[in-house]
Amino acid sequence: MALSIKSVVELNNGLNMPLLGLGVFRSQAGEETRSAVRTALEYGYRMIDTARIYCNEKSVGRGIKDSLVPREDIFITTKLWKDDFENPRRGLEQSLERLGVDYVDLYLLHWPFKGYCQAYLELEQLQREGLCKAIGVSNFKIHHLEDLKAHGASTIPQVNQVECHPLNAENELLNYCRKQNIILEAYSPLGGEGNTLLSDPRIASLSDYYKVSPAQLILRWNIQRGVVVIPKSIRPQRILENSQLYSFELTMDDMDVISDINANLRRAYDSDKIDQRPASTFPKIIEEE
Ligand SMILES: NC(=O)c1ccc[n+]([C@@H]2O[C@H](COP(=O)([O-])OP(=O)(O)OC[C@H]3O[C@@H](n4cnc5c(N)ncnc54)[C@H](OP(=O)(O)O)[C@@H]3O)[C@@H](O)[C@H]2O)c1
Secondary structure: OOOOOOOEEEOOOOOEEEOEOEEOOOOOOOHHHHHHHHHHHHOOOOEEEOOHHHOOHHHHHHHHHHHOOOHHHOEEEEEEOHHHOOOHHHHHHHHHHHHOOOOEEEEEEOOOOOOHHHHHHHHHHHHHOOOEEEEEEEOOOHHHHHHHHHOOOOOOOOEEEEEOEOOEOOHHHHHHHHHHOOEEEEEOOOOOOOOOHHHOHHHHHHHHHHOOOHHHHHHHHHHHOOOEEOOEOOOHHHHHHOOOOOOOOOOHHHHHHHHOOOOOOOOOOOHHHHHHOOHHHOOOOOOOO
16 A cells, blocks of 8 residues: 555554654754644644653643644654663653653653663553553664563563664664564654755755655655654754655665665764763753743
């Protein structure tokens, strides 16, 4: 069946997750995030990706209410930050309060911080209680995922959210996740803020050929691989552009041309070294009004 803005992937617990969502990392708390969320929902997006550390969950909740789209039609993701790894219940309950909802659709461990196996076991309990419909992880490598099993996880994570775009295709991890029935979700699907990917001449020539923008071309590449994408923008025109991915289809050959760009070039921090990252380099938590 042809893909559309309504397309979903089925998670390993039977829940449907949209293939496209709006990311809100670095969207300012307040009107900037609130109106980006409202605009995206008005354009037909049905998924929003936030996190405790983005400090904009209240604004996300307000944008959702403004949109008048029923809460149950929206897939909301948030993430557990390291401060709450020893108390995931508190982390989730406080996120729910800020978002103004009584469950999230997906709750992720933001990074494999120290204690991630125990924190994951607690996410399983929160899921059993219905506080989150699906659970998963972010920035996990294969060995982190294997570690969960070795430490008694009774469920496979539904989702692993990692940096993924043509310069960092994550082929090995994607193959592993497919075999394990874990959905790979691409963060920084446009290459992230200040990226050069969108001006890459190989992307430019193909986007000219398909008469689409570079952003549309590379988002489409990921969704054709079955990878969920959550591009961030605060600009209505780009929010719309990033959702118009369904009037064209990349041929297998052109999928390969884009895949060949891969250089395993990750911009994010190495998750194996995340516990050594100096505390001063993490974003500071600023409470929203
Ligand atoms: N789990 C994690 O550790 C993690 C880490 C990073 C991100 N994420 C999630 O993934 C989401 C997306 O990743 P990201 O924000 O890092 O990067 P991204 O979505 O790849 O790129 C966002 C950047 O591209 C610009 N942009 C958006 N649409 C564009 C278009 N059509 N043409 C040209 N430029 C465009 C945005 O600027 P404007 O806003 O000015 O349009 C922004 O500077 C985040 O917002 C967050 O929800 C998760």
